[in-house]
Amino acid sequence: MTALGKHRTLFVTPTSNAFRLATPSLGLVRALQRAGHTVAFVKPVGDPATPVGEEDLSVHFARSLCNLTVPDPISLSLAEEMIRSDNISSLLEDIVALVEKVRGDAEIVVVEGILPFEDHNLIGDLDLAMGRSLAAEVIAVVSGQSGDLATIVDTVRDAAMHVKTAVRPLAGIMVPRLPDGVAAKDIAAALEKADLKVPVISASPVAKGHNARRLCDVVKDLGCSIRYKGGLDTARVEDVVVAARQPEHLVQLFKPGTLVVTPGDRSDVIMATALAQSSGMPIAGLMLTCGVPLSPKLDSFLGPRFSDLSILETKDQTFDVATKLAAMDRRVRVGDDRRMEELMDNTADHIDLAVLHLNDARDMSVHMTPPMFRHRLIQDASRAKASIVLPEGDEPRTLRAAIICTEKKIAHCILLAKPEDVEAVAERHGILLPSDLEIIDPASIRDKYIEPMVEMRKKKGLTSLQAEAQLEDTVVLGTMMLAAGDVQGLVSGAVHTTASTVRPALQLIKTAPGNSIVSSVFFMLMPDQVLVYGDCAINPDPDAEQLAEIAMQAADSAKAFGILPKVAMISYSTGTSGVGADVDKVREATAIVKAKCPDLIVDGPIQYDAATVESVNRQKAPGSPLDGHANVFIFPDLNTGNTTYKAVQRSADVVSIGPMLQGLRKPVNDLSRGALVDDIVYTIALTAIQSAAQAEAE
Structure with missing residues (x-):
């Protein structure tokens, strides 16, 4: 990613x-x-x-x-x-x-x-x-x-x-x-x-001058008519003078950018304004109110002599015009580039x-937030162009997820099910099937995988009849498609148990080079960032070596999805404060991880609060490289991990994506039987990205 x-x-x-x-x-x-x-x-x-x-x-x-x-x-x-x-x-x-x-x-x-x-x-x-x-x-x-x-x-x-x-x-x-x-x-x-x-x-x-409105905006807002355009396109209104007194009192108020507002029959004010403009005072404009037009004689006199003066007319009363001008939005308008x-x-x-420290050489990598994660998940999955087989092809949620993935080009989904069964489910649930959604009848391809499966399991004494019987299970059939390279990933578990999904993968896909176990992680979409929890689904009670391997797998998974891993090896004790077999296992596993991955930020044994809260980290684990900002959490056993992830998910109303399996040669991922359509979509996307990462590594 x-x-x-x-x-x-x-x-x-x-x-x-x-x-x-x-x-x-x-x-x-x-x-x-x-x-x-x-x-x-x-x-x-x-x-x-x-x-x-x-x-x-x-x-x-x-x-x-x-x-x-x-x-x-x-x-x-x-x-x-x-x-x-x-x-x-x-x-x-x-x-x-x-x-x-x-x-x-x-x-x-x-x-x-x-x-x-x-x-x-x-x-x-x-x-x-x-x-x-x-x-x-x-x-x-x-x-x-x-x-x-x-x-x-x-x-x-x-x-x-x-x-x-x-x-x-x-x-x-x-x-x-x-x-x-x-x-x-x-x-x-x-x-x-x-x-x-x-x-x-x-x-x-x-x-x-920065608050000066354009005169053309005044005309637009007040709906004035234009008697003389003058400098309308460039004039700006910095002040408004409502002329209710004699000209000798008004001329003291005239300033650059003044808009003079007066009834149309006040010829004295009109003449005074025109003279001020002609003498070099940049009057913004003259607005004549009360629906009284400029007198014809004054009009013929002003026209050829004062062409730079913008003269506007409105039917509104003078008081109403003054009120509207006072309430007019003074903010800059589209087009007012100057x-x-x-x-x-x-x-x-x-x-x-300087206060933003823009030139500092510090690491400005940011937390991966849930919307960032979901967006990048879909984008990177689309780039992978992976074919993902879905053995539960006639399950309604899986069908909806496959359609979404097809429409958004997240992955090429292949539904393993009888086409007529899929069509019946679609009709029953009001689902429109896209023409490019691939549906494969298991019976039409089963024979193709009997001999390859016998060859793969010959050391276990598997016969053709036994292989044919096992391939009746669509999860096994889908796993063989993956093993043969006909698809790049498999997602199952909406109606099957975890064991039903994982067992065929262990038998037919096997672990990737350098891995001795298969483990899992959940991506926990917290309000502010994405956390990685492992192992919460597969290994009941890993020993220190296995726990270290789970931690390294989880760190690699975090990196693959754009998260800079800061790994907390979780225990009920922090540092050297506790003793006992459970704490010693976590301490030993942490030492193994540090020895094998010296560049990885990791600490343990450490309590959850010390791993996630700065003040608690300073108190309980001074000098910890996590600084209270762990984002990958490795739990000591399945009981702790599964309980924690479900407690956080349900109590904090947090979206969890997974479990995503780690350590297999090719990606197989399990779903919760309570998975929502979106959960399945994101798991398909995860699987597509895993396939691309594994292909690149190979």
């Missing part, structure tokens, strides 16, 4: 809906590009504020101003529908897929979160879930508009608490819209005083990339 490698994912998340995230997230992109980093950008889910049919603001400017290839976001309505239908795991997989699609060779991916909105409560926790699923470094955007350091500190404290359950702690904050007199050092000092170890990545003031360029540059100018 594709390794995670060394890359950075920076997740920019809001702390309020006071402003969009386009400026801070793309300002960060701009700063990274300036510093010479290769950067990718993605916004996984569209904002509630994006008008229907309009391009997402951040995506638009990432494409037009940062010259990045950016996919369209998942629509907010679709995201909400997936959450509403309890399909958030698929949504998170789709989000991971979007991020991986744009990552390519980029050193850093900047991911923009979603603004919270009162009318969209379902997405309230999606930001945190995205950050966790991507194992990202979370950057919180905190408004500095108030200039109140105490308020900023409280907001940062809340944000730090909000993400503290994520794989990574809060990586830093960005504070836009700071008033004059407040600087990054002031915020950093206030955070330090409050004992908040959160770096200040940027603290940027609002530069003059303003967005200024905002991005202003943010980038105030970013301190």
